[in-house]
Amino acid sequence: MAAMSTTAATPPRRIRFNAFDMNCVAHQSSGLWRHPDDQSHRYTELSYWTELAQLLEKGSFDGIFIADVLGTYDVYGGSNEAAIRHGAQVPVNDPILLVSAMAAVTEHLGFGVTAGTAYEHPYPFARRMTTLDHLTKGRVGWNVVTGYLPSAARNMGHDDQREHDDRYDHADEYLEVLYKLWEGSWEDDAVVRDRASGVYTDPAKVHDIRHEGTHFTVPGIHISEPSPQRTPVIYQAGASPRGVAFAAGNAEAIFVAAPTKEVLRATVTRIRDALEAAGRDRYAARIYTLLTIITDATADAAQAKYRDYLSYANPEGALVFMSGWMGIDLSQFPLDEPVGNVPSNAIQSVVSNFAAAAEHGTEFTVADIGRHSAIGGLGPLIVGSGAEIADELEQWVAETDVDGFNLAYAVTPGTFADVVEHVIPVLRDRGLYPDGYEEGTLRQKLHGRGDRLPDEHRGASYRVSARQPA
Template sequence: MGKQIRFNAFQMNTVGHQSPGMWAHPRDHSHRYTDPDHWTELARLLEAGRFDALFLADVLGVYDVYQGSADAALTHAVQVPLNDPLALVPLMASATTHLGFGVTCALTYEHPYTFARRISTLDHLSRGRIGWNIVTGYLDSAARNLGLDRQLGHDERYDLADEYLDVVYKLWEKSWEDDAVINDKQHGVYTDPAKVHPINHHGRYYQVPGFHLCEPSPQRTPLLYQAGTSPRGTAFAARHAECTFVSGPSKKVVRRYVEDTRAAAHATGRDADRLLIYAQALIITGKTATEAQAKYEDYRSYINIDAALALLSGWTGVDFSRFPLDATIDYIESDAGRSALASFSAADPTRKWTVREAAEYISLGGRGPVIVGDAAQVADQLQAWMEETGIDGFNLAFAIAHETMRDVVDFIVPELQRRSCYRTEYSGGTLRHQLFGAGPYLHPQHAGRQVKIDPPLQTAA
């Protein structure tokens, strides 16, 4: 029996997510993203496949770097139009019992006080199945629409994020004691005021003197995801993340990210078993290898280079319309997503990618590998990735909604279960309990449990 394999489904509340151009395929249903049934159908499918979670990406801007405008993104539905991911959680939670929900929220543009309440509300309504993907943002267009000339510099965004996490930890973990809520109808007392504490936070970026508005939710702090693989992002993940996502086109690239992340976590004194790493991938499969290969070739016929370059330009902050398609990609520092560009350049200097090759590659499933074959062939490849990179599971992108995920559930999950490397039942409880077998709260050694409420500021008499 090999190492247990975990699956998340990588989605977005939009038409075109990580496979730009595929929405035009006649069997794709991504245009139904505004239909509630689209999401409840998906949630039920994933729960039947015993997925850990449905993971929802998000951005607060548009991909307007390519050709200096948003025209290509709008024309080809490159993550626009885009709806709020958090609104989907109560809808899907009510249709399922065990499936977790990871939501991406950019902390740079929302105050931690209001955000903490929103997440606590979702944790209550999902009965403890909410996770938060902590991102700092990478689009200047988002910063401009929120009143800034441009986004903060890459590393400064993480400095702000560290303080942001301290604020929400204080609100979630320290403001309300476990037994603050009495709910005593006889005496007319719902909450004991002595057990609700103002956090008195006065920092460089935030001033939050008061107490959390919500009573403790099932997990208190949501399960914490993070996806940064730059040196500063890795250091941030080592302190905060319980699960991380990595994306890379080869095992060599992914293994390097895994080793760096685990080493950084170890340096903080954390237990490596309390950090799960998922690698992005796209699975294309069918009843036979021939059928799977035919699907792959069919999907490739819908690749749209302009759409892919609009996405890649937004990820990296580099306008790829300025380069010939046969030009090689070299590493360029930018304040956007450093890891997106590095995965095609500095992370594996033995491979020189052309602009066209990178565009074609991300057109199916983004920056992760595309694994094609029948159930046995795909299972072999998944197990090889697990063994050779040190990952704990896969964040599965899709080519066709919901065909790609249905194929995984129908063909791949039973094969992995037959090999005793994929669970057959959920263990119950909160999302944190599902993943770690303990909980529902943050591990006692986690940074979120170590924060302390500040004393009130002294005022002059």
């Protein structure tokens, strides 16, 4: 009789989902606000956000990632008129104020909120994020952005934004200040609440951070006591060389966007190499790629739904977005003009991704970009039944080494509801998606290594224990 193999089968790799939304109308699907099933106009109502949070928790999404801009898209045509006319992320409201309400109606869903480093001092921002981490019981993350819209810079009193790499240099110090506040100011047992002595906090265990840098001077203490995670989970979405270097030192979850599997595979490999070069594990950051799913009970029903959505899409509105993301006025080019490797002071990876796609035989013209990004923005769009979508997702993970997907919507909340109804059950049946949540903070749920920053993370070097004499 042949001996039985003692080699355990490799378990299937888990697929992760984030929901990608914004406190505005239509987010990245220009024109879809006109669709009768779209409820993004309810973005000003708390009930929209609380209902969405409950839906996503039903689907065991890792979190909801809320994008933001502090300016208008005014590169296309040299003005913001087209952006205003099409509702291209204007009007837009603050993302941070949504989190407490969503946290109150959920137990596990994470919240990734976008906030820029360019126009707010890190000292008050540190308190705001600590407050959210307390109120959510450790379910908050921060998407670090350096800014890319010239209009935001002008409205904050500057002629233009800093040069691309300079913005990251500024952000490096911004993070240094925050790490010192979050990790290095209060010892874990500083709050004693001793009723007998009348001492609430032991002053000897609260420390000035004494930061004096190029951009910031912060001498004092963090004025909030430590929250469950201390430092919120750090999200980052830059895929340029400087952005990757920044992510390698800081990010615990990274969002990318790539038009093809070939481009995505190269991007994921570059990021994992950079993490390793920074002294971290190759998988120290979860990598999510932007994707839009249109699905239904059958393939035919999904294709019909896609055609219906496409009839509402607005290619000019899509070019408004793309011009802002690329830093290039696409209105000045013929529609059949190929988009190649052109200089950009906005999101450099957008331009480089299209150039990389051309190298692999997929060349995009201006018209292609308008059509391609009219539903879902920069990421690919896949259409099919739940089983077909699951097949495609498995292939993306297997071929690119990505951890999961940052799901944009065509209509909201319908696109997310369709994924929960048609795709997630198939993934669960295949053992590729969890039936529920693990306990713990957002950091614990993402990485399984506890609530606080791991020792090898840059921020850990600023801990009280690392700075104080024994």
